[in-house]
Amino acid sequence: MSEKKKTFCRNCSALCSLEVTVQEGRMTGATPDGTASPYGAYMCAKGLASIDFHNGAEERLMSSLKRQGPGDYRPVAAAQALDEIAGRLSALIEQYGPRSVALYHGTGAYRSVLGAQLEKSFLSAIGTPNLFSTMTIDQSAKWVTAGRMGVMASGKPALRDVDVAVIVGNNPVVSHQTYPFGPGESGAPGRAFAAARARGTRIIVVDPRRSETARYADLCLQPLPGQDAVLFAAIAHILLRDKTFDRAFCDRFTTQMDALRAAVAPFTPALAARRADVPIAQIELAAQWIGEARRPFVGSGTGPSMSAHSNLNDHMIEVVNALAGGYRRAGDRVWNPGTLNPRRVVETAVAPTRSWERGVMCRTAEIGHLFGEFPTALLPQEILVPGPDKIRALIVFGGNPLMGLGDPDRAIPAFQDLDLLVSLDARMNETARLAHYVIATSQPYERHDISTAGDSLYPQAFAQYAAPVVAKPQGVMDDWEFFWGVASRMSLPLTLKYWNYGQVFDAIPEGLPLGIDEPPDPEEMIRFLCRKSTVPFETLRANPSGVRPDLPPQYVLAAPEDNGARLELCPHDVAKELEGVLQERQDERFGYHLTCRRILEALNSAYRESSAVRRRYPVNWAYFNPDDMAREGIGEGDTVRLQSEAGTVVGVAKSDSGLRTGVISMTHMFGDLGPSTDPPGQGGSFTGRLTSLQDCLEPINFMPRFSGIPVNVQRC
Ligand SMILES: Nc1nc2c(c(=O)[nH]1)N[C@H]1C(S)=C(S)[C@@H](COP(=O)(O)OP(=O)(O)OC[C@H]3O[C@@H](n4cnc5c(=O)[nH]c(N)nc54)[C@H](O)[C@@H]3O)O[C@H]1N2
Ligand SMILES: Nc1nc2c(c(=O)[nH]1)N[C@H]1C(S)=C(S)[C@@H](COP(=O)(O)OP(=O)(O)OC[C@H]3O[C@@H](n4cnc5c(=O)[nH]c(N)nc54)[C@H](O)[C@@H]3O)O[C@H]1N2
Ligand code: SF4
């Protein structure tokens, strides 16, 4: 007998609504469910792969493991693992204090809602400031910009209202990563771009590679990587030169216009064209369209934030958005005011905080919290450098930091130095292979979740509750059960709160206190997270396809009075960095730049072993422009050696005529941590070997160079 059950995918922030077929307690298929979804029916290859993974593909872990010796893991009963972990954490805290404990929040943790909420309570109960996440090895440049420039509380316009969309180093058609960073819709992104074009929206893509998203572009600039600061300084230069910036917006909401004018004066279109190697006419045309726009949205993905001048690139991209007034304005329709956590949207600036300049600091660098986190690139030295506060225990929640960080020669010894390394995962990934305990966790269709991650991102108000579709295997636990289980053994009571980015956990007033004797009921916890919801929990539970509430139209409100806050367009450190860029010389030692790119079928290091990936990507191809291949004498499928300042990898060449010359493009987190010698045998090439956790770290967020890495190429 088979039944159909509604749920949603939790791989990425699109949170696609699905209908899953269940036969005798086992899932046999999934189809997109367009009943209520704000994107209509939509699903990608990873939605299907997740069903196989639940069913045991890719050697899914069915029991927690304890390390006996190098590479020797034996199953351990869940309760025993929790007892031992709690005992070791208590002993470390007793001897060395709470700072000896740290947590790394990986990509798999973001949509494990109850786990992620209890994680915050767990850290607060222990009293450690050591929270690290993928955000600081991803797009923390956006946090730095918010901290240096400030933000508009009204946010950015929805794609349906935008008349010029500028998409910089972001490929949402593959990555589904869009709002609030870049214009677009995370579910069915191609459909949303096609509809935008049909409405007359002009789309500008800025990417060294003619990406899948560039199929929808009216104009595609293909700069050399790492030149976004120069390019967008030049666009700002043109907007100021031609007086096509939004003067009314800038007068009202920004400051430091004179400093900006002076700082971008040397960044002429000719200079940017030379540095970025794009035609002047394209820079002028992009600036013209942005200047003409009634409702622009200039935003970026990982490309600029992973390249040289990460924070400056991001700042200058945001400067152009601010000059163009690319924010929701008073009177604009708010299509999605939030459902679980409804918000009033007010047109007002929020002053920069520069949170990293004060408060609790890293041990090994003069840098404080960025949105409540320390820079992940500093994790190895925070573990290794001797001192009373050194990190001795690390909990990895839904992550694979050894692959994510790169520079294995530096990262591996640090992880090996830990007294306690715990990995919460359903995969035995590269980091788990060094852990003392691997906690086998349940997978999304086996647990309770709610669409908090989409609440402000959906293109219209929508919420969905997912109850388990199938029972979890006997030996696995939910992520939240780990945090509650360890805390209760340490006699630390936890509190469930509806925490959101930018909030300080301890400062959130309301919470659901959880006892230490009886485990909480997950449905009760979800009900608590819905307590402010426009749609009551009971209604969500009764409508498993999700609910689009029928709300009266809402609009951005004008601020009742001027709070005095302004967007700081050109603070002193930004002006100094711009000056530095101006002086910079090209590094003549290297002939190419290696860039990042994502593929539809894998999610960072997850799903690498899915059948779809192994069929299409036996290795992560090293893509080249065909002219570069001809010049280097490299043929299709040839083995090539890529050498950066930090290391070497061997890759398999493939031509991509959409890629500009001088640039190589590879997907990250393939292969293994060892020296790269045999890509087919190693499942690809680990590009992290080309990055350094010591050299070329950016100021403030310590972002390593993950894109635009200078390399030389040699045919093997
Ligand atoms: N299918 C799939 N989806 C994913 C992921 C995945 O692995 N697979 N990962 C998820 C994660 S963790 C994240 S953070 C998001 C990321 O989402 P995106 O930011 O959209 O990631 P990418 O697809 O790598 O796109 C980055 C683009 O930047 C370009 N680029 C590289 N360097 C530069 C530069 O210096 N300047 C400019 N202008 N462009 C540059 C690259 O050519 C590439 O097209 O995707 C998420 N979604
Ligand atoms: N060279 C280079 N390096 C990069 C990047 C790049 O583009 N180039 N990208 C960077 C970026 S943007 C990121 S985000 C990081 C990614 O770094 P990580 O997030 O550390 O790596 P992932 O491979 O995404 O690890 C996610 C893990 O979560 C597990 N998981 C999935 N769902 C769940 C769940 O519900 N519960 C639990 N407990 N586990 C779950 C998966 O099995 C997987 O092992 O890497 C960064 N590193
Ligand atoms: S786009 Fe794919 S991976 Fe992301 S939620 Fe939808 S089905 Fe899942």
Ligand SMILES: [Mo]
């Ligand atoms: Mo990411």
